[in-house]
Amino acid sequence: MKWTQARRAQKMNPSVIREILKVTEKPGIISFAGGLPSPKTFPVSAFAAACEKVLREDAHAALQYAASEGYATLREMVAAGLPWKVDPAQVLITTGSQQGLDLIAKILIDEGSRVLVETPTYLGALQAFTPMEPEIVGVASTDEGVDLADLRAKAAGARFFYVLPNFQNPTGRTMTEAHRAALSEQAAQLGLPMVEDNPYGDLWFDTPPPLPLTARNPEGCVYLGSFSKVLAPGLRLGFMVAPPSLYPKLLQAKQAADLHSPGFNQRMVAEVMKDGFLDRHVPTIRALYKSQRDAMLAAMKRDMPEGVEWNTPAGGMFLWVRLPEGMNAIDLLPKAVERNVAFVPGWAFYADKADARTLRLSFVTSSVDQINFGIAALAEAIREMRKETS
Template sequence: MKTSTLQKPVERIVSPDFDSIFSSRAKAIQSSAIREILKVTERPEVISFAGGLPAPETFPVKETLAAMERVLTASGREALQYSTTEGFAPLREWIARRNSTPDAPVHPDQVLMVSGSQQGLDLLAKVLIDPGDRVLVETPTYLGALQAFSLFEPTYVSIPSDDDGVIPEAMGESLRGAKFLYCLPNFQNPTGRLLAEERRYQLAQKARELDLLILEDDPYGELSYAGDTPPSIRSLAPERTVYMGSFSKVLAPGIRLGYVIAPEALRAKLVQAKQATDLHTSTLSQMAAYEVVKDGFLDSHIPTIRKLYSDQCQAMLSALSRHMPEGVRWNAPKGGMFLWAELPQGMDATALLTKAVENNVAFVPGMPFFAENPSIESLRLAFVTVPPPRIEEGVKRLAELIRASR
């Protein structure tokens, strides 16, 4: 048998010019400022007030392991199989019961399970936003929401806000026709502020007057240090509110489990969008989470998280009071994981961060949290993963850098 003597020509391997084939949407994507900062803070010597991460000592490892074992032993094939897009029915029923009020009951069919509440934001953006649509946001607002929404090219309108949250009186008739208002009423990321109860009623009324949808994002509501919060906006205007919740802050973020409660017509469209995105959220995570929470575990677990976070917050407030120079201002959160600070007028928090990292301390500058007209002086401090002695040392270093920058 003759063998071929022909040889393939040597070809120069050239990769595609991806910049020329990326979609305009892909070209507009920006890296998360927080995620980029977190790369620096992985060094153990860095005292990091940057990451919005829950304290890992609050994760119910033993309970989750036992739940996984029970699920896999009793229903292993079901847990490892594809499932419905809407989510695991017993968990949706549990969520519906937990979020129902006498005036605003929740039916399980209104609940859609999502792979973390960030996916909820993405799905809502996909089904609601066309290029140029007006989207109303707080001042400042959650960076992850801006990232999810911006892919679909809205026109942002920043609603004036103060220490009590968004100001409903600032929402006039000119905002009629906006697609929705996005807000975090409970211990907001990034500021840690709590929307005043009176303003919740006013927002519900404004939504009806302006024919407006409200997206109520509530990952931190269970983290009230006193154990209570004002009524949800959903409970005051259920027909005009989409409510988003998460298991990331009360169980663990690694299970990637959140949920959306929406009026039925909108929930049906979200289901279709999710089918095109990932078919369904992890069956195993849903079944295990239900196994953990179904018998009241959160009623005893969440108070331990609140106590830890309250103590951490007080440690930071005390350190700020002792060390910060005149001209630096900050709030005193009543829950959650963050507080908001403002440097003396004209001082740039982003420039300060560079010096801070050189001195092994980190935070998040406030600028990325603004949809418009960012404040260069603002910054977010996260305190729940830093023990009090390191909080003290980190705040002291920051204070010294601020004095030196004047």
């Protein structure tokens, strides 16, 4: 039997990261490559109690088909927890924020549509957008934010600009208040809608990040949030806040995709979150991740040879590193794996021309001892490669 695949299926690629992670699945390896939250942060006993309660008090509804919009109590909680006035009617519960990206791709992208992304950007968004056959264009970006002149030059006809203002994946960057204000103003002037993805915003270390872009222009933005990083990714629960002009179409796409996100999980999350649980729980995640970030920064400072550059993320899970001139992170990976340490080469995160010198390190799933060992091993691999290339 010959199956003829749709053109869009041919556009789908295995996640480069998954492929890389296979190489790194050797016993004893210290992996800075994954994008997983630390399992130590999963509130297991709170879930056990909530699970028992939902089954005892609300089992029939929890196990039945339900509304595509999501569980009303959870939608209200989401709306009330956001730092601008949100009508719960504009909240759509999704099967992870990844589904939000997929629904956006389905309703906003035609073949050839221009979609703008930061440089670099979240790989999972590129995967969600690509099957719709858009022209994905990277907007020049630095630690300070998006290059507004480049944005202006590329915005004509774009369907939307996909942005991650807080502790970005992969770079760990955060946009300043001034930059957000300027970007919002620019986007409004250009008539450019924005899709704001914010799974890491609660994971700040010293001070909360400035207000989301959506708060400044709710009509011109779709906002994506997630329970993956503050509760657990296995729940597969996230949400979107969409303007009334877009919500009904997103809802239809959601219905077609999976009817609704698991009602049982939604009730469990609502049960866990009531009475301000996140206000007590999230600070423990921040403290853990901050100590791991600090350990990684100290190890980098101690061990890295001259010419290696990295940033200081103010939250989230990732550190972004740039190798010295003439070096390439893809060639470095096997040398690092030989020394039992893994990372993700940065090229996977670029929509167009990649900076081959970049790489992403996650600091959240390794202990401080592992971070110390792993960074020393990575530094050694870099020194060896430098000898070979010089």
